[in-house]
Amino acid sequence: MARLRFWPAGPDRDERPDRPFTGYKLAHAVLSADGTQTGFAGLTLGATHVYGVVAEASCIWNHRHAPPRRWCGCGFYCLHELTDARSLGCATENRAALLIEVTASGQYIRYERGLRYSRQRVRAILDAQCACGRPGTALADGGSGLIGWRHLAPVCPTCAAGRPALTLTEFTARLDGNVRVAPLLSAGPLSPDMLSGTMTGSITGTGTGTTAGAADAMAAMEESPIAILTAEIALLHARLDDLQSRLERG
Numbered sequence: 001m002a003r004l005r006f007w008p009a010g011p012d013r014d015e016r017p018d019r020p021f022t023g024y025k026l027a028h029a030v031l032s033a034d035g036t037q038t039g040f041a042g043l044t045l046g047a048t049h050v051y052g053v054v055a056e057a058s059c060i061w062n063h064r065h066a067p068p069r070r071w072c073g074c075g076f077y078c079l080h081e082l083t084d085a086r087s088l089g090c091a092t093e094n095r096a097a098l099l100i101e102v103t104a105s106g107q108y109i110r111y112e113r114g115l116r117y118s119r120q121r122v123r124a125i126l127d128a129q130c131a132c133g134r135p136g137t138a139l140a141d142g143g144s145g146l147i148g149w150r151h152l153a154p155v156c157p158t159c160a161a162g163r164p165a166l167t168l169t170e171f172t173a174r175l176d177g178n179v180r181v182a183p184l185l186s187a188g189p190l191s192p193d194m195l196s197g198t199m200t201g202s203i204t205g206t207g208t209g210t211t212a213g214a215a216d217a218m219a220a221m222e223e224s225p226i227a228i229l230t231a232e233i234a235l236l237h238a239r240l241d242d243l244q245s246r247l248e249r250g
């Protein structure tokens with residue numbers, strides 16, 4: 001696994017960006033117990049925390065500091081590259097996650113492949129994949145959840161047949177702000193390209209999406225999927241490296 005270094009970001013002070021950053025990440029879609037609200041939940045560190053379209057990070061370990069604290073793992077994470085986020089989505093445990101585009105702002109710490117930051121706005125849902133390999137155009141009960149929230153899993157029209165499901169538009173309509181849904185790339189049968197690992201499913205073109213998502217997805221399809229690494233884990237390694245160097249200095 002690649003070793004990551006901190007960007008030269010100044011000695012001890014975290015950065016505050018002049019403008020929001022665009023990033024990509026995975027999140028589970030969730031539906032409230034009464035079915036009226038939707039949101040997102042993290043995969044690992046933030047798995048028990050449901051967030052809406054605009055969210056402020058809070059530390060899950062220590063309420064006395066504001067994320068992201070350098071010697072803590074708190075804050076939101078995102079990746080700079082869509083392809084890295086898509087690679088992360090190939091991992092078994094992440095298959096049911098949505099790939100979303102966010103803008104990051106507030107306090108942040110920059111890593112080689114991503115950011116850890118304090119404020120987030122979800123902009124778009126770019127990818128959702130049915131377990132059968134087709135694009136997931138709707139969300140059905142994922143069979144797991146949190147207190148008050150059900151996890152949703154993307155399903156294609158074929159696999160959704162007869163099951164209660166929310167279309168992605170219905171999902172975004174229940175969010176607490178506007179999130180666009182990327183236009184459909186292809187909903188055809190499995191092609192060799194898809195089996196090779198890119199699995200570039202996209203979502204039915206509902207809502208007011210631009211073609212940017214599709215262009216990105218096409219670009220990603222042309223990239224080799226060989227360099228698969230779990231970038232979220234890599235970010236954590238970067239944090240550990242930082243801690244190590246601090247211990248060595250001390």
Ligand SMILES: [Zn+2]
Pocket residue numbers: 059060061062065067069072073074075
């Ligand atoms: Zn913290």
Ligand SMILES: [Zn+2]
Pocket residue numbers: 130131132133134155156157158159160
């Ligand atoms: Zn399916």
